[in-house]
Amino acid sequence: MQHITPERKVNLVIFDCDGVLVDSEPLSADVLMQMMQEQGLPISTEIFRRDFLGRSFATASKRYEEQMGILFPNDFNTQYRSRLLTRMKGNLHPMPGVENVLQELRIPYCLATGSSPQRLAVSMGESKLRSFFEGRSFTASEVKHGKPAPDLMLFAALKMNTAPELCLVIEDSEMGLRAAQAAGMRAWRFTGGGHLKNGDTLPHDVVPHRVLDSMPALLEAFREIGIAK
Numbered sequence: 001m002q003h004i005t006p007e008r009k010v011n012l013v014i015f016d017c018d019g020v021l022v023d024s025e026p027l028s029a030d031v032l033m034q035m036m037q038e039q040g041l042p043i044s045t046e047i048f049r050r051d052f053l054g055r056s057f058a059t060a061s062k063r064y065e066e067q068m069g070i071l072f073p074n075d076f077n078t079q080y081r082s083r084l085l086t087r088m089k090g091n092l093h094p095m096p097g098v099e100n101v102l103q104e105l106r107i108p109y110c111l112a113t114g115s116s117p118q119r120l121a122v123s124m125g126e127s128k129l130r131s132f133f134e135g136r137s138f139t140a141s142e143v144k145h146g147k148p149a150p151d152l153m154l155f156a157a158l159k160m161n162t163a164p165e166l167c168l169v170i171e172d173s174e175m176g177l178r179a180a181q182a183a184g185m186r187a188w189r190f191t192g193g194g195h196l197k198n199g200d201t202l203p204h205d206v207v208p209h210r211v212l213d214s215m216p217a218l219l220e221a222f223r224e225i226g227i228a229k
Contacts, residue, residue: 006178010227011178012162013105014153014185017113022127023095024088025053049200052172056114056146057081060227081104085122094127095192096143103130104228110136112156114175131177137158139192148178158186170218171228172196176223177206188212188221 018024029048036043051067052060057080102109104170111133113120120139124130138156140146157164169187170179172195180187189208191200192215202208211217222228 001057007077008065009166010168010186010225011107011166012030012157012160012168013107013168013222014112014156014167014180015109016169016171016173016176016190017111018115019193019195020190021111021129021193022092022123023097024092024123025172026223027087027091027194029053029195031087032080033082035076035080039073039076041072042068051068052197054114054147054171054175055115056140059114059146081118085119085142086206088119088122088126090126091128092123094129095215097219099132101128101215101219101222101228104220106229107175107227108136108160110138110156110160112138112152114140114152117141118228122184147173148182148191150179151182154184157183157185159209161213171208174202177202177208181206188218190218192217 018028031044033043033048046073051064057077057134060078065071102219115123117139120137121186124133124137134161137143138152140152143151143155145151153163153167158168167185169176169185170190171177171180171187172190172193177187177189187208189212190212191213191228210221212221219228
């Protein structure tokens with residue numbers, strides 16, 4: 001990927017939700033790993049990062065089953081979603097400084113997440129970010145293929161009436177960055193979430209244009225390219 005220059009306009013910012021707008025990944029990891037341990041399914045932090053982080057549960061569980069040769073119980077997904085939503089209530093917070101970033105943006109922005117509509121609703125409610133993304137939130141349930149396929153990114157751009165090459169994606173995960181790359185969009189990686197506090201190395205073929213470790217750093221980068229006050 002090429003570094004963004006002033007000559008290359010950005011007309012739309014597409015934010016991921018989990019791990020970018022809200023610090024939810026540590027919560028989801030705790031719930032998932034606990035449930036898998038209860039079921040006797042092999043799980044570790046490394047397996048979570050490799051197979052689940054940044055993917056919808058449907059995509060991640062299928063990948064896990066194929067690699068491990070083990071099937072999840074039929075009601076696992078339903079139970080996982082229920083327990084996660086319960087855990088999120090009262091425990092989920094917006095990423096520090098995100099409201100200021102959104103208030104300072106000079107161009108349109110939206111949200112594109114692999115999470116279910118139900119989880120997104122809880123995330124927006126608990127974080128108090130709903131008013132920022134009302135009418136401009138898109139989930140993997142609206143497209144055929146979730147991340148790392150480009151479908152969701154392209155769908156968001158289409159709904160926001162913006163050409164893919166004029167979009168800037170803010171993502172934390174490898175899968176999200178791959179989706180942006182496949183969609184022909186520029187991508188910055190946000191590493192300020194609790195799940196990345198110990199670092200995380202991307203594969204050599206996933207190269208974000210920039211890496212920002214906090215919302216203040218992201219705001220400064222937006223200002224540098226002229227899309228924030």
